[in-house]
Amino acid sequence: MKRRMAKDTLTGWSMKAAVLFANLLVFLVALGLLYKARPILASKSLGHLLTSSSWHPLKGEFGFYPFIVGTVEATLLSMVLAVPMCLLAAIYLAEYAPRRLRESAHIVIDLMAGIPSVIYGLFGIIVVVPIVREIGLALGKQNTGYTLLSGGVILAIMVAPVIISVTMEVLRSVPAEARETALALGITRWAAIKHVVLRHSMHGVLSAIVLGFARAFGETIAVMMVIGNVARIPRSVFDPAYPLPALIANNYGEMMSVPLYDSALMLAALILLLVVGGFHLVAHVILYRIEKRW
Amino acid sequence: MIERNAAPRKIVDLLVKVLSSFAALIGIFFLGWILLVVVQKGSAAINWEFFTALPAPPGIEGGGVANALVGTLIITIIATVLGVPIGALAGVYLSEFGRSTRFGALVRFNINVLMGVPSIIVGLFVYTMLVKPVQHFSGYAGAVSLAIIMLPVVARTTEDMLTLVPNALRESALALGAPRWKVTLNVVFRAAKSGMITGTLLAVARISGETAPLLFTALNSPFWPESLAQPMANLTVTIFNYAMSPFAVWQQIAWGASLIIMAAVLALNLLARVGMSGGRK
The missing domain is CATH 1.10.3720.10 (MetI-like)
Incomplete structure (x- = not known):
């Protein structure tokens, strides 16, 4: 009986883990991207990045407007x-x-x-x-x-x-x-x-x-x-x-x-x-x- | 309605009917056109060498996509092994435990959003996690990104299929004293088996045509796949690279590979459809 109860809890947990993982994946992706995007956000203001038309990566200019x-x-x-x-x-x-x-x-x-x-x-x-x-x-x-x-x-x-x-x-x-x-x-x-x-x-x-x-x-x-x-x-x-x-x-x-x-x-x-x-x-x-x- | 005469209204009705059926025909027309072009151009490229040889260097006649065929198979299988169990478990949770809870609704919602995330973003995410740290592209990174794309599809279809299983089945098993997991595994799963296979097939069909996430992860390779830690040849990126190349021979191979992928995806879709109608009965 105890073993069966343990199995029940175990499957319950693995399901919860799967559901949590699926649930958090979107946020995980967003956070990962945000984390990696920090250097550029620190070097220029977001407003400037979004409205500038000058895209010259080698000169360090990243304007997203045309894109x-x-x-x-x-x-x-x-x-x-x-x-x-x-x-x-x-x-x-x-x-x-x-x-x-x-x-x-x-x-x-x-x-x-x-x-x-x-x-x-x-x-x-x-x-x-x-x-x-x-x-x-x-x-x-x-x-x-x-x-x-x-x-x-x-x-x-x-x-x-x-x-x-x-x-x-x-x-x-x-x-x-x-x-x-x-x-x-x-x-x-x-x-x-x-x-x-x-x-x-x-x-x-x-x-x-x-x-x-x-x-x-x-x-x-x-x-x-x-x-x-x-x-x-x-x-x-x-x-x-x-x-x-x-x-x-x-x-x-x-x-x-x-x-x-x-x-x-x-x-x-x-x-x-x-x-x-x-x-x-x-x-x-x-x-x-x-x-x-x- | 002040207007007494019915004729104008009938004419409008007819007009809408004709126009809208015409619009529906356009959809079929495009599907037919695409299929026709791919079959026509693709069948010219397919021969024995196409299936057995490695890609030839640019400009040289011949060459095949044998390595890409194998690579795509490997990546798809690993992605399925990774993605289906997690997705299915999440689907089971939604259907069996979280059907009318607030948390269940939230998860369902998030899974829907995840399904809509552009695949290139998934690829980029896996790139930052699995490729950037080790500084080289790899087959397993490709498989992981496809698994992530697969997960919500499997979760959704599993949930849909399990919801179709009548509650009386669950209740009678529970009444016999069977624990919840056993009911799910031995009763609900068995009843929903064909539906879940269908869901998996659809998810496999969905990922086997993906290109964008593989660009950053598995990349491509002109050699046989030897290790999962190396860049791995695959059909979709091969199609993309060859189609954008200036060499006629390569472009032709791209068409051949397109035909293979399309035939596989369509076959999976049709198979899933047959399974679905079987499951609903």
């Missing part, structure tokens, strides 16, 4: 491209499509979400970049195709599964009675969607967009393969840009040798983590509330 602009613009561009399409697609799949189609849509969404980002990048190089270059040239813009627009298009394709699947889930969580009551009044399907379903799930749809935004914001490999990686503030979508994650990934070889360089990259990662983590926080708080409501 922050690059990340934000690429992400916003992808949202502009993806959100309307994804919401429409989700509305169709959740509201109009027959059940069987909806179920097979899940497979397509899973497959799209499962394709590794390096393959999206490769697809971007071979398909998106040449098309963007042709469009740019047709519009009279000199460009190489490795531009903000290419990055935005690739990101839009990559965030689509996230936005569509979360939106679908939120729309389906609206009780059937609400929908049927409206339809029973004799209004059209779209009117029921607009006035009942979407009104109920506004917050959830918003959180789907926020999750997509966070996904795009932190995406590294695919973007850096197509966006050009030039540390200048882009003046149009046909200019190259240089997002933060690409900055980190491109410099893994050099950061051991140049003083303060690795510290600067840790700060870049910390900024990235705080932004993405913050967005996730917001999205999950909203989703959690919705789950509790029904």
